[in-house]
Amino acid sequence: xxxxxxxxSVLVVIVPLIAAPFCILxxxxxxxxxxxxxxxxxxxxxxxxxxxQVWLGGTISYDLGxxxxxxxxxxxxxxxxxxxxxxxxxxxxxxxxxxxxSIEREIPKERHYLVYCMLLLCIAGLLGMAVTSxxxxxxxFLEISSLAxxxxxxxxxxxxxxxxxxxxxxxxxLGATFYVIGIGMLYQMTGSLNMTDLATLLxxxxxxxxxxxxxxxxxxGFGLKLAMFPLHFWLPNAYTFAPSAVTVFLAATATKVAxxxxxxxxxxxxxxxxxxxxYNLRFAVIILAVAGMFAGSLMAIFQTNIxxxxxxxxxxxxxxxILGISIxxxxxxxxxxxxxxxxxxxxxxxxxxxxxxxxxxxxxxxEDMAGLGKxxxxxxxxxxxxxxxxxxxxxxxxxxxxxxLVQGALLAGWWPIALLIMLSSLLxxxxxxxxxxxxxxxxxxxxxxxxxxxxxxxxxxxYVLLAAVFWFGxxxxxxxxxxxxxxxxxxxxxx
Amino acid sequence: MVDLSFPGLLNYWFVFxxxxxxxxxxxxxxxxxxxxxxxxxxxxxxxxxxxxxAKVKGGTAPILADGIEVYSNPLxxxxxxxxxxxxxxxxxxxLALVVRVxxxxxxxxxxxxxxxxxxxxxxxxxx
Amino acid sequence: MTGMRRKIVLRVVSKLLIPFILLFGLYVQWHGDFxxxxxxxxxxxxxxxxxxxxxxxxxxxxxEALPSWLTRVVLVLGVLLYAGVGVVTMLMGGNFLGYNxxxxxxxxxxxxxxxxxxxxxxxxxxxxxxTIFCAFAGRAAADVNPVDDIxxxxx
Numbered sequence: 001x002x003x004x005x006x007x008x009s010v011l012v013v014i015v016p017l018i019a020a021p022f023c024i025l026x027x028x029x030x031x032x033x034x035x036x037x038x039x040x041x042x043x044x045x046x047x048x049x050x051x052x053q054v055w056l057g058g059t060i061s062y063d064l065g066x067x068x069x070x071x072x073x074x075x076x077x078x079x080x081x082x083x084x085x086x087x088x089x090x091x092x093x094x095x096x097x098x099x100x101x102s103i104e105r106e107i108p109k110e111r112h113y114l115v116y117c118m119l120l121l122c123i124a125g126l127l128g129m130a131v132t133s134x135x136x137x138x139x140x141f142l143e144i145s146s147l148a149x150x151x152x153x154x155x156x157x158x159x160x161x162x163x164x165x166x167x168x169x170x171x172x173x174l175g176a177t178f179y180v181i182g183i184g185m186l187y188q189m190t191g192s193l194n195m196t197d198l199a200t201l202l203x204x205x206x207x208x209x210x211x212x213x214x215x216x217x218x219x220x221g222f223g224l225k226l227a228m229f230p231l232h233f234w235l236p237n238a239y240t241f242a243p244s245a246v247t248v249f250l251a252a253t254a255t256k257v258a259x260x261x262x263x264x265x266x267x268x269x270x271x272x273x274x275x276x277x278x279y280n281l282r283f284a285v286i287i288l289a290v291a292g293m294f295a296g297s298l299m300a301i302f303q304t305n306i307x308x309x310x311x312x313x314x315x316x317x318x319x320x321x322i323l324g325i326s327i328x329x330x331x332x333x334x335x336x337x338x339x340x341x342x343x344x345x346x347x348x349x350x351x352x353x354x355x356x357x358x359x360x361x362x363x364x365x366x367e368d369m370a371g372l373g374k375x376x377x378x379x380x381x382x383x384x385x386x387x388x389x390x391x392x393x394x395x396x397x398x399x400x401x402x403x404x405l406v407q408g409a410l411l412a413g414w415w416p417i418a419l420l421i422m423l424s425s426l427l428x429x430x431x432x433x434x435x436x437x438x439x440x441x442x443x444x445x446x447x448x449x450x451x452x453x454x455x456x457x458x459x460x461x462x463y464v465l466l467a468a469v470f471w472f473g474x475x476x477x478x479x480x481x482x483x484x485x486x487x488x489x490x491x492x493x494x495x
Numbered sequence: 496m497v498d499l500s501f502p503g504l505l506n507y508w509f510v511f512x513x514x515x516x517x518x519x520x521x522x523x524x525x526x527x528x529x530x531x532x533x534x535x536x537x538x539x540x541x542x543x544x545x546x547x548x549a550k551v552k553g554g555t556a557p558i559l560a561d562g563i564e565v566y567s568n569p570l571x572x573x574x575x576x577x578x579x580x581x582x583x584x585x586x587x588x589x590l591a592l593v594v595r596v597x598x599x600x601x602x603x604x605x606x607x608x609x610x611x612x613x614x615x616x617x618x619x620x621x622x
Numbered sequence: 623m624t625g626m627r628r629k630i631v632l633r634v635v636s637k638l639l640i641p642f643i644l645l646f647g648l649y650v651q652w653h654g655d656f657x658x659x660x661x662x663x664x665x666x667x668x669x670x671x672x673x674x675x676x677x678x679x680x681x682x683x684x685x686e687a688l689p690s691w692l693t694r695v696v697l698v699l700g701v702l703l704y705a706g707v708g709v710v711t712m713l714m715g716g717n718f719l720g721y722n723x724x725x726x727x728x729x730x731x732x733x734x735x736x737x738x739x740x741x742x743x744x745x746x747x748x749x750x751x752x753t754i755f756c757a758f759a760g761r762a763a764a765d766v767n768p769v770d771d772i773x774x775x776x777x
Binding site: 007010022066 | 694695697698701702705708709712716717718719720722
């Protein structure tokens with residue numbers, strides 16, 4: 001095996017991790033950007049290679065420092081892990097080319113290199129969370145990515161970015177600490193931190209109160225990080241006031257990786273216990289997921305700031321993912337997993353559109369969108385396309401994931417859930433339509449009639465993501481097969 | 496079932512007392528510095544929890560030497576060392592943000608900040 | 623921050639103490655693989671010496687002794703030393719951070735590896751603590767040059 005093939009699972013993490021400090025040495029806006037972009041492209045290539053290896057050769061295990069598990073830290077990448085790595089790396093590779101123009105407009109020049117450094121650290125942290133199979137290592141990577149995220153949010157130009165970042169920091173730290181408490185309790189009961197090892201040791205102690213408490217701490221901790229309703233209060237302002245490029249990246253990846261970690265903990269670490277069954281949690285989680293779907297969408301309808309509207313829509317979309325995970329058959333699980341990928345694409349594209357609008361207008365308020373269809377036809381068209389996917393119109397990725405979810409719900413015999421999925425899509429129509437109406441059916445304010453399209457450096461990445469939205473919406477065999485394989489191995493492991 | 500009898504697991508009682516104190520400060524106090532202090536208290540309770548888990552009755556420090564048979568579990572100590580560093584980074588970043596909040600808003604009381612933010616939202620300047 | 627240079631007791635005592643603080647920091651650093659110690663603690667202790675110096679003699683004087691470019695370079699070098707050791711072990715045929723391949727014997731390799739790694743950690747922690755201190759101290763000071771505030775938000 002070649003050098004890259006042997007070390008692939010650690011390389012995806014350390015390439016951005018090692019690259020990040022160089023940005024501090026470079027200090028120049030353009031060179032730091034060029035460096036970060038090259039690094040992200042390399043990471044993306046590595047992620048593709050990793051997925052290929054896992055797909056062809058099965059799960060990859062890698063002992064850090066040659067210390068075998070369960071004593072050493074083991075990186076273990078299965079189909080789901082490789083899929084999440086690909087989501088993060090691909091979005092990073094698309095966001096970085098986009099970031100330059102957007103960040104130049106929104107952030108003072110002397111801070112640019114810090115943004116790129118923090119973006120690379122955030123990427124490294126998220127990728128680390130996806131590959132690690134050590135429960136405490138997961139916490140460390142979680143904090144690497146979170147601390148970088150707080151900085152990135154706080155660097156936004158509006159002063160409310162500071163309070164948003166601070167509130168995110170407080171809730172995020174509470175969440176991470178809750179997780180550490182949970183892991184501590186598991187360690188107390190089993191003496192292991194290795195996830196696969198924990199999975200074999202836990203059933204023996206599954207009826208102790210410590211393990212129950214540990215599960216509760218872990219679920220609430222990650223619930224905070226992934227903005228599971230009703231723990232989502234940090235999310236809307238953080239997404240609204242972060243710089244546009246940062247919002248694109250965070251909205252597309254950060255919550256997904258947290259959901260992935262929760263899946264890993266519930267279905268791998270607690271897999272043999274089947275906590276959703278054993279502790280009668282399934283119904284509670286489904287209620288929260290559905291409540292999130294509706295509350296998020298309803299809140300989105302009443303927003304006048306489009307970035308915040310999309311952020312509330314993210315809360316609703318997280319609800320879909322949680323729903324898919326909690327229904328409990330492979331089809332629904334695949335729906336949840338595929339929605340992680342699909343939502344990354346479409347929400348990424350939509351926030352990129354908002355970045356274009358922000359670049360040209362300096363505002364993302366609903367009333368400023370008036371007549372945008374004439375003034376920025378390509379940008380407005382991109383929003384409509386992304387909005388279609390958010391609603392779940394056929395030929396877009398949004399349809400694919402809802403199709404899987406509805407099928408999964410019907411297979412489980414829960415037709416009311418399927419109905420609720422449809423109903424919440426109707427809410428999505430309302431909030432997307434408000435913007436579309438404003439863009440196409442209102443005349444712009446006086447003096448704003450001329451066409452001023454966003455620069456190509458912003459539009460091209462946006463359209464690349466949109467192309468992916470339709471590509472994977474029309475031909476879902478790649479994502480579908482991958483998600484099904486991942487779902488079956490997750491649920492199979494719990495039998 | 497875990498025996499939570501008093502005072503057999505005294506450490507854990509104190510850990511959870513500390514934890515609740517920290518959590519209470521974070522939730523109940525409006526001052527942002529106090530919130531960060533509360534967060535620190537909360538984190539420290541977790542550190543104490545891990546160190547308590549590591550303690551082996553009659554064990555010494557985990558240093559390899561002649562005549563030492565029973566020693567405390569070193570792993571949680573290492574984990575907590577990492578967690579302390581994470582806590583340091585969190586505190587530094589949090590305080591830095593508080594300084595910036597003070598510079599741009601002039602106050603660090605969460606409820607007053609909320610009011611100011613709502614006001615800015617209504618005025619709609621550069622949102 | 624002008625410091626407290628007019629307080630003679632503080633000035634003399636701190637001048638006496640600082641060399642020993644730094645020496646103790648170095649001891650904790652290099653003795654770390656035989657006894658309690660290591661890079662984290664050493665970095666903080668070493669930084670404490672400089673922080674004391676800054677408190678007594680003012681931020682400007684501290685920055686003359688420890689310019690911001692230096693802390694920045696040390697910060698980066700520490701991380702790169704750590705990661706570099708990992709990459710070297712990979713190139714020499716081990717896994718990432720598998721020190722065994724570094725020396726003639728596995729034990730020797732572990733020794734070399736852990737000393738280098740801990741040195742990297744020590745450097746980074748020292749530089750991070752110093753940048754955090756200087757960033758906060760610089761905020762309050764009107765009488766010093768605006769300090770470079772990298773690392774105030776760098777963990």
